[in-house]
Amino acid sequence: MNIHFSRRARALTSSAIREILKVTERPEVISFAGGLPSPASFPVDAIARASVRVFARQAQTALQYGPTEGYGPLREWIAERHGVAAERVIVTTGSQQALDLLGKVLIDPGSAVLVETPTYLGALQAFSLYEPVFRALRSDDDGPLPEALDAGLAQDARFLYAQPNFQNPTGRRMPVARRVALVERARELGVLLVEDDPYGELAYDGERLPSLLSMNPDGVAYLGSFSKVLAPGLRLGYLIAPPELARKLAQAKQAADLHTPSLVQLLAFETVRDGLLDQHIESVRALYAAQCEAMLDALARHMPAGVRWNRPRGGMFVWLTLPAGVDAGELLPRAIERNVAFVPGAAFHAGEAAANTLRLAFVTVPAARIEQGVAVLGALFAEALEHAQAA
Amino acid sequence: MNIHFSRRARALTSSAIREILKVTERPEVISFAGGLPSPASFPVDAIARASVRVFARQAQTALQYGPTEGYGPLREWIAERHGVAAERVIVTTGSQQALDLLGKVLIDPGSAVLVETPTYLGALQAFSLYEPVFRALRSDDDGPLPEALDAGLAQDARFLYAQPNFQNPTGRRMPVARRVALVERARELGVLLVEDDPYGELAYDGERLPSLLSMNPDGVAYLGSFSKVLAPGLRLGYLIAPPELARKLAQAKQAADLHTPSLVQLLAFETVRDGLLDQHIESVRALYAAQCEAMLDALARHMPAGVRWNRPRGGMFVWLTLPAGVDAGELLPRAIERNVAFVPGAAFHAGEAAANTLRLAFVTVPAARIEQGVAVLGALFAEALEHAQAA
Incomplete structure (x- = not known):
């Protein structure tokens, strides 16, 4: 059977980044790549209780x-x-x-x-x-x-x-x-x-x-x-x-x-x-603020000179800019060898891509592992910078 | 703001049939129009129990x-x-x-x-x-x-x-x-x-x-x-x-x-x-078989000569064919005036439509109301046939 796909389907391709990031499911990998919210933030009891009420009254x-x-x-x-x-x-x-x-x-x-x-x-x-x-x-x-x-x-x-x-x-x-x-x-x-x-x-x-x-x-x-x-x-x-x-x-x-x-x-x-939502969101905010703080502290401790990042006032992500000429996409496989993952910034660009950027997600990783993972990235980026300067 | 819709969206129109059938939500209407399964067939207790287990173990x-x-x-x-x-x-x-x-x-x-x-x-x-x-x-x-x-x-x-x-x-x-x-x-x-x-x-x-x-x-x-x-x-x-x-x-x-x-x-x-599914399906089959029987009995009692229908051996629908020249779409508003609804067959055709056909859904209507609704339709179709023959 020769399936004739639509033009839009023929243009669909599995992303190379996605393939690389599949390994982040291994427990030894510290992943700053995912866009998942922290499961610690789910109001499990409230939803479970609501479920009992829904089945009792409105099944x-x-x-x-x-x-x-x-x-x-x-x-x-x-x-x-x-x-x-x-x-x-x-x-x-x-x-x-x-x-x-x-x-x-x-x-x-x-x-x-x-x-x-x-x-x-x-x-x-x-x-x-x-x-x-x-x-x-x-x-x-x-x-x-x-x-x-x-x-x-x-x-x-x-x-x-x-x-x-x-x-x-x-x-x-x-x-x-x-x-x-x-x-x-x-x-x-x-x-x-x-x-x-x-x-x-x-x-x-x-x-x-x-x-x-x-x-x-x-x-x-x-x-x-x-x-x-x-x-x-x-x-x-x-x-x-x-x-x-x-x-x-x-x-x-x-x-x-x-x-x-x-x-x-x-x-x-x-x-x-x-x-419930407004009470619950308060606790999500507090959790995510602490996670963000842990990430910003680790970045300040471990990133080499020349790497820049913003200070988010909410949400789940921080954005890093490496010196021009350093390609985050090329560094990703090396980071993964050292059991740390991130998403290169190029994936998020519709036009000209900024290859020297990357996204770090910080809400699902425990603070001690944030410290550990950012230390690995800091060392990797320092090596890349030295190499770029030497070249 | 002048919104520019895509070509496919401009082709989207609200169906005239759907507009007519909105009235079927009135409780006095006997509706053979819906494609809904019978809520009596839902395994509410089993799903509610499963929900408790899911929240307890896999939330x-x-x-x-x-x-x-x-x-x-x-x-x-x-x-x-x-x-x-x-x-x-x-x-x-x-x-x-x-x-x-x-x-x-x-x-x-x-x-x-x-x-x-x-x-x-x-x-x-x-x-x-x-x-x-x-x-x-x-x-x-x-x-x-x-x-x-x-x-x-x-x-x-x-x-x-x-x-x-x-x-x-x-x-x-x-x-x-x-x-x-x-x-x-x-x-x-x-x-x-x-x-x-x-x-x-x-x-x-x-x-x-x-x-x-x-x-x-x-x-x-x-x-x-x-x-x-x-x-x-x-x-x-x-x-x-x-x-x-x-x-x-x-x-x-x-x-x-x-x-x-x-x-x-x-x-x-x-x-x-x-x-559970196989046990449960048995009870759905028994329910729907009884509903179908009620529909077929009512059709046999009330439909005038010249109206044909099939004898489904499963599912939720029966298909009626009126004599050629009778338009089920034209009869629908008159049926609704008498508080009975169905779907004209023309809606289900991609090519040339058979205007003299209609669909009756029978699984949500209690047997007594099936009898009553089919009697109304039988009388309406008989009038239409007389009128068509007179014309």
């Missing part, structure tokens, strides 16, 4: 087909939290599905899609299946530069995709003034903003900056997720979109999976309805 | 990210049940997602896709987003005609989609000889078969005919579902495909939702692992 609803847009009370809870009408909310099977649905209803082959530099790999993968042309926005430590969004770049762009809070991969957060300027520029140029916000609740000091959505509800599609604040194994996310877009997204979702599992939606709603 | 696995292909023990359980290697199995978020993934990796705009006459509406919707050209295979009461699959029809076709067991909408089942002939013809012509089998376990007498998959594992992509044998609110299905296709499907699934909720997969596995 038939939890086990039957439900509306494509999502379970009504959960949609209303989300809508209230974001100050929007419930008709704008679509519950999704993780926010990865929201990315896929946006690609499906907005991207034609050859359409321009604007992204940050660097940007979230999972979004690049989801959008790529719809064969867009990516245009990368110049960005700095505060996020994309509003002045980089000019009429030329915006021409025929279907949307601009951004993670304003503790971005994956950099951990950076857009300050309020940057948000205001970006929303204003997008509005002037008629560019839809896609605001992906899985980490917004994870500011270590609890400070929530205003969302792009709040600044222009009719010009922003907002993606939220329960993965980082409750548990990713639920695969529960949501979209908030202008009504016309929400309707198309719901039609596309119906063809994609009919609806997100009813059981998961009822369980999440039953877990969060009495205010 | 962290159930709440954490998992592999895109699915939870290992569940994949192995499925593989063993179908006599295939586990690497061929991909767990999906309902079998609707399997349809979407197949469309994504196999269909380019303008690709030919072969379907039965009539065929499953949800498949037409899922595939349509990838803009194929549908070619309808001539079919009879035993399913598609193997001789209709000729070189001309097969030319450049990406696959042939069929439901061999108790098809939605007709309730018909392909006899073994028909299966053998179809598989042979597809093999000769190099046409991939997509075998969608949500109702295979629902033969009232328990007889399981050999799957197309079992006849040619390298030429068939098989879609299975837990929706009709366990509960649809779990949104749990699976694909079995030749390894090359399974790999592409997994890559596409990663972009679509990363993986099906871990919690749902563990819960289903914990529910079925000790053989």
Whole structure:
């Protein structure tokens, strides 16, 4: 049987990085590569208790087909939290599905899609299946530069995709003034903003900056997720979109999976309805802040001169920049030989890749192993720098 | 904000039928329109007990990210049940997602896709987003005609989609000889078969005919579902495909939702692992057989001469054919005025529609209401026939 694949499928390839990182499942490997939240942060007891209540009181609803847009009370809870009408909310099977649905209803082959530099790999993968042309926005430590969004770049762009809070991969957060300027520029140029916000609740000091959505509800599609604040194994996310877009997204979702599992939606709603989420997030923030501190301390102790990194104020990632000319991708196999893993920064770039960058995830690794792993990386990078200077 | 939708999204429209059928949620309406399984068939206690065990023993696995292909023990359980290697199995978020993934990796705009006459509406919707050209295979009461699959029809076709067991909408089942002939013809012509089998376990007498998959594992992509044998609110299905296709499907699934909720997969596995499924299916079969009998009895009592229907030996649907020239779509609003709903057959056709057909679903309606609803339809159809003869 000679299977004839679609053009988009023929373009799908297994990533070389993914193959290399498969070894990180070995217990001896200290992995800063994963994007997993810490299982210590899961409110297991609360979800287990909610599950007992759901099966006792609402088993038939939890086990039957439900509306494509999502379970009504959960949609209303989300809508209230974001100050929007419930008709704008679509519950999704993780926010990865929201990315896929946006690609499906907005991207034609050859359409321009604007992204940050660097940007979230999972979004690049989801959008790529719809064969867009990516245009990368110049960005700095505060996020994309509003002045980089000019009429030329915006021409025929279907949307601009951004993670304003503790971005994956950099951990950076857009300050309020940057948000205001970006929303204003997008509005002037008629560019839809896609605001992906899985980490917004994870500011270590609890400070929530205003969302792009709040600044222009009719010009922003907002993606939220329960993965980082409750548990990713639920695969529960949501979209908030202008009504016309929400309707198309719901039609596309119906063809994609009919609806997100009813059981998961009822369980999440039953877990969060009495205010548990806000108490619980406090403990996640405290845990992640301590993990971040351990990472920053270890970096300060072990990184050779010439390596730079940011100081995230929330989220799960820190971004390292090696001196120009040092290729993090080439160093990865050598790091793995020494049982330490990271993700080279090149994977996160749509345009020209910064080969001298890398992402370190710090929330699942115990502090003592962070120290140990960063020491290994520091020594490796020092060797590479010496070698580069000698060459 | 002027949102620029993709071409595929602009083609998405809300179905007129769906709008009409929204009224069927009113409690006074006797609805034969829904495709929902009976909630009386859900093994609520078994799933609730499994849920307690999962939270007690495997909470962290159930709440954490998992592999895109699915939870290992569940994949192995499925593989063993179908006599295939586990690497061929991909767990999906309902079998609707399997349809979407197949469309994504196999269909380019303008690709030919072969379907039965009539065929499953949800498949037409899922595939349509990838803009194929549908070619309808001539079919009879035993399913598609193997001789209709000729070189001309097969030319450049990406696959042939069929439901061999108790098809939605007709309730018909392909006899073994028909299966053998179809598989042979597809093999000769190099046409991939997509075998969608949500109702295979629902033969009232328990007889399981050999799957197309079992006849040619390298030429068939098989879609299975837990929706009709366990509960649809779990949104749990699976694909079995030749390894090359399974790999592409997994890559596409990663972009679509990363993986099906871990919690749902563990819960289903914990529910079925000790053989509960086979005991449970017995009770679903008995329930559905009784429902079908009630429907067939009512049809025999109330339908006017000239109306024909089949006698399903499994599943959830019966297919009615009115005399030529009577349009079931025109009769639907009049049926709804009398508080009875059905789905006109035209919706299930990719090619020329048979306007004089309709689908009746019978598993959620109590027997007394089946009697009452069919009496209303019988009277309505009798009036329509008189009117057609008078005209």
